[in-house]
Amino acid sequence: MTTPETMIGTVSPQALTESRLQLHYAVQYIAATGAALAEPLPDHSHTSFGWNPALEAFVGSTIPATQPFQVAVEPISLTLILVADQNDTIASLPLHGKTMREGLDWLQQALAKLGADASKIVFLDYPPNDFPDHPLAHDAAFDASPGFALRELADTYIITDQLLQTIITTNENASAIHIWPHHLDIATLITLPDTKNGHPLTVGIGFSPGDASYPEPYWYVSPYPYPDIANLPTLEGQAFWHTQHWVGAVLRSSQLSENATAETQQQQVGTFLNAALNASITLLKSEASAGV
Known part of the structure; x- marks a missing residue:
């Protein structure tokens, strides 16, 4: 079992909360792609994702297309990644300094090149007051610091x-x-x-x-x-x-x-x-x- 690199509890609660919200919004690209293009599953797990130790990233479902792919997010730099078989990177976009809309525009353009109907991808709607509000929802840019x-x-x-x-x-x-x-x-x-x-x-x-x-x-x-x-x-x-x-x-x-x-x-x-x-x-x- 791999030992984590850092001690837990060394970061202030305020810094950790802000970083958690940045990450929460970043992974919505994975969920939106799964909801639009993956095979629907009764438990909605096609919108979920897992941890990929080789990539050190969150990785979503495999999407069928001319070139099958997965959408991933590397959490430490908040980088949006398109992954092919064998964990090969197809394309990537550092989200730092980008808005949610800019990230979505990039994702749709990149996926269209792979033969996917990227026009179907929209961010998921959650019940009112049941998803954290944040300036990112109102055209603020991602911030991967600290x-x-x-x-x-x-x-x-x-x-x-x-x-x-x-x-x-x-x-x-x-x-x-x-x-x-x-x-x-x-x-x-x-x-x-x-x-x-x-x-x-x-x-x-x-x-x-x-x-x-x-x-x-x-x-x-x-x-x-x-x-x-x-x-x-x-x-x-x-x-x-x-x-x-x-x-x-x-x-x-x-x-x-x-x-x-x-x-x-x-x-x-x-x-x-x-x-x-x-x-x-x-x-x-x-x-x-x-x-x-």
Whole structure:
């Protein structure tokens, strides 16, 4: 397992939030292309993307065209990339200093050369008040500085992707790992063989770079149907149960050991995810069997 390059928690919350919003808008090019040109899937995962360790970038679905391609975003420099087979770069555009519209114009022109109907690509609409507003939505230009904040964000996705890859190899009912454009969270969903009131028992495991629940990065493990909060077991370390609007075990980035190395931070996150997963499975099965 590759150790991340930087410690988590070294960047100020303000800088990290701004970089997170820049990244959140940058990946909308991946989602828009997937929504317009990829084969539609019932769970909308054709608009999602994954982490590509070889490219060190977020990479979307393969799009059929005269020359098949994928749309990618390199997070540290906020560079929009078109990728062919074998991770070969077809074309790229640094988004720094460009507006969302300028990036879309470039993307449409570049994809038309590959034989794709690029006129179909439009940015996704999200429910009102459910996607972060930002000057980028109002013709401001991308700003890829400070790079160290984007580097820390990238490392959190690298850490989480590696840990989730391990989890899905040991849980046969785990979904593929997706990064979702709506909330920029990376997650897998484990479906258990039991049901509760006709609903399948599931556990979502993932990472959010920050949202309305917590303005800082955090890892979560969420059992569903949501269990009775009176039955929630004690979690070890600094982890706790979130119970407002959704129920899940949470470990915030600020709760990672201050004196740890990058490697021990990764181990701390892995210990949390696995312990919370086991606790969630036990809790769901217990309530289902008891008819709670």
